[in-house]
Amino acid sequence: LLCLSLPQAGLPEEVMEDNKGGEERPKWNNKAEYLLTCIGFAVGVGNVWRFPYLCQIYGGGAFLIPYLIALVFQGLPLLYLELAIGQRLRMGSIGVWNSISPYLGGVGVASMVVSFSVCLFYNTIVAWVLWYLFNSFQEPLPWSQCPLNHNNTGMKRFEYIMAFGGLISFSSYNSQKNDCERDAVVVGVINSATSIYASIPIFAILGFKAHTNYVTCLNGNILELTNEFDISDMNITVENYQQWFDSLNGTHPSRVSNLNLKTCDMQTFLDQSASGTGLAFIVFTEAVISMPGSQVWAVLFFVMLFSLGLSSMFGNLEGVLTPLHDLKLVPKWMPNELFTAIICLVLFLVALIFCLGSGNYWLEIFNSYVGSIPFLIIAFFEIIAVVYIYGIGRFSDDLEFMTGRRPNIFWKVCWLVISPLMLQLRFLILILSVQVNFPDTEVLPYPDWVFAICVLLSSVPVISIPLVAIYRLICNMSRRHYKDSCTGDIADKNEVKWITVCLH
16 A cells, blocks of 8 residues: 655654653553543543444344454454654644644634534533432432433433544653553443443343233232132243243133233343333333432432543543643643633533523434534545555654554554444445434434534544645645746735735
8 A cells, every 4th residue: 555645744753752841741641540540531521322322223242243243343443543744743643733834724623613512411421420410329329219300311322432632641641761552451340241241131121121020910910810810829920921821821821811901022022122322221220219318319320420521521621721732722821721721611601501491402413413424434544644644654663752663453454444434334324324323312313404413423523634635735736836926026915915924
């Protein structure tokens, strides 16, 4: 495979120096602090209920096969790539991709916009968790009776941690002499293991509830048969119910048909269990109701959810703050704490849209479109930028410099062929599924004009990729034109001023 050659592609020599002569970038206090931050960003609320929901709708344990394939051949390679490139260049998402090629500066802008958009509705999810946490101190628990209120909340989140810029920002505070390959594997394995581990109690509770409902259904039918045919108690049990039913139905079919017998099927009760992206949330809250000390378990559960949501929120917010700092857009007189507070205030004000009566509808739209199609596009351009524009050879040299060993054939094949192809395949499947399964709710379908908003949410975050490339191309052409004009007559002052700003 040939490496593309574009003007100004690759890193300038001064970038490759280990921060010599420049402002010293802050570093993590220790390796554990860095790893725990990355794991906290990777393991979010989606690991607790989104993964079990996907297992439920895609065949249960069979879903683990495509999941592990995607993890090994797409997730881990992309995670390794982001940690490595951020650690080597020690910049945020915009600085990293702009250093590789000025034409790819839009990739960093897209990552920042997506992180900003995700922060909007993630705020609402964390607020929901706090609402349930505060109500967990009541006796009895408010949700032990249904309905809870007229504004029931649910929780929806599809966890994507790559392509948002948060991991690049975290790794940029690392020393360049760090084994980022091991870090990527550790973070990826812990993230996946958490998802699988969280699914075990969920499906155990689902099975227990289905079995309980099944036994209750049979006991009701047993009582009907016992009263109708004057059978002594304890003769018909759950174990021999089917034999008694077949016998009585064969001898007295008319009397049996007149009884109010229910259809008791274990699979039916399993299918009737809670579903959707709030699967685990509903299951756990229902489970703690029947446990002794239910308030204690409810508080512990929602404290855990709040911790997961808050740690992921830090990563998303870092994907916004670090690029803005690297672009020198923050005034020098402004403390970092004040700037962070201003960004959080803006996010809070914009996120008030999710607190309206239609808030759940808007959250479903943002959740479905902000973190799906843009994620795939950004991830695809990240791999193309590093492997084909920067060059797999130069990237391998950087990895050898940082880790002491070159990447093996598995990583290279994934970066060169497998991961880009899988991203393209997922993109096509997602586009087709969006056209076929436009999101709706159980009450009302979305109006047609919402489709335009969905298109904007999917396209606006990544529109910066071609726009920045076109802008850089125009600047490059203008610079060559200006150099040619300088050999003859003096160029127009306004043109010279515009070109100077463009080049800057």
